[in-house]
Amino acid sequence: MILQLVFFTVCLLDSLQEIVNKKSYFKRLRNFMFKSLAFPIGTFVFFSFWLIYAIDRELVFPTRFDAIIPSWHNHIMHTLPVIGTWIECYLNEYKYEKSAFFGVVPTFLAAFAYLIWMLIVRKFGGIWVYPLMNVLTNFQKFFVILIFFAIVGGFYRLGQFLNEYFWPKHSIKNTKSKKN
Structure with a gap:
C-alpha cells in the first residue's frame, strides 16, 4: 500500500508539474517506479495473495483477522494495487529497457529487501x-521464495508486454523495424 501511495503521489506531482512547466522532473522517477516496482509488485501482491487465499486462507489471512480488519480494507491492501496499476498501464505509456535484465534488477532488489524485512521480523519478533x-x-521455504522471485520477474515482463500492447506505435519492436 505504501509503495502504491508513493507511486501515485509521484504521478500526481508529475502531472501537476507538466501543467505548470510543460517539463516534469518527475517523469523518469514515475517511469522507473511504474515498470520496476508498482506494476510487478502490485500485480504479484494481488495474484499471490488471492491464489493462496483461495487454496487456504489461513495461510495468508487467518479468519481471526476478520474481527479487526474489515473485508473492504483487505481489498484495499490486496486488490486495489492491481486495479490502479493496470489502469495506469492502459492510460500512460512507459519506457521499458531493451534488456529485460537491467529492467528487472530493481524489481528483484525490492523483492529481496522485502524478504530481508520478513526474515528480520521472524528473527526478532519470533513470528512469520x-x-x-x-x-x-x-x-520448501527456499523453493517458494525462488518461485515467487520468478513470478515477480514474470510480472515485470507482463508489464512490458501490456505496455507494448496498449501503445503499439511506440513499442521497442516497432522502433527497431522503423530503423531497418
Whole structure:
C-alpha cells in the first residue's frame, strides 16, 4: 500500500508539474517506479495473495483477522494495487529497457529487501509475517521464495508486454523495424 501511495503521489506531482512547466522532473522517477516496482509488485501482491487465499486462507489471512480488519480494507491492501496499476498501464505509456535484465534488477532488489524485512521480523519478533511459512520446511521455504522471485520477474515482463500492447506505435519492436 505504501509503495502504491508513493507511486501515485509521484504521478500526481508529475502531472501537476507538466501543467505548470510543460517539463516534469518527475517523469523518469514515475517511469522507473511504474515498470520496476508498482506494476510487478502490485500485480504479484494481488495474484499471490488471492491464489493462496483461495487454496487456504489461513495461510495468508487467518479468519481471526476478520474481527479487526474489515473485508473492504483487505481489498484495499490486496486488490486495489492491481486495479490502479493496470489502469495506469492502459492510460500512460512507459519506457521499458531493451534488456529485460537491467529492467528487472530493481524489481528483484525490492523483492529481496522485502524478504530481508520478513526474515528480520521472524528473527526478532519470533513470528512469520505470513502463516504460510509456518507450515513449510526450510527447503520448501527456499523453493517458494525462488518461485515467487520468478513470478515477480514474470510480472515485470507482463508489464512490458501490456505496455507494448496498449501503445503499439511506440513499442521497442516497432522502433527497431522503423530503423531497418
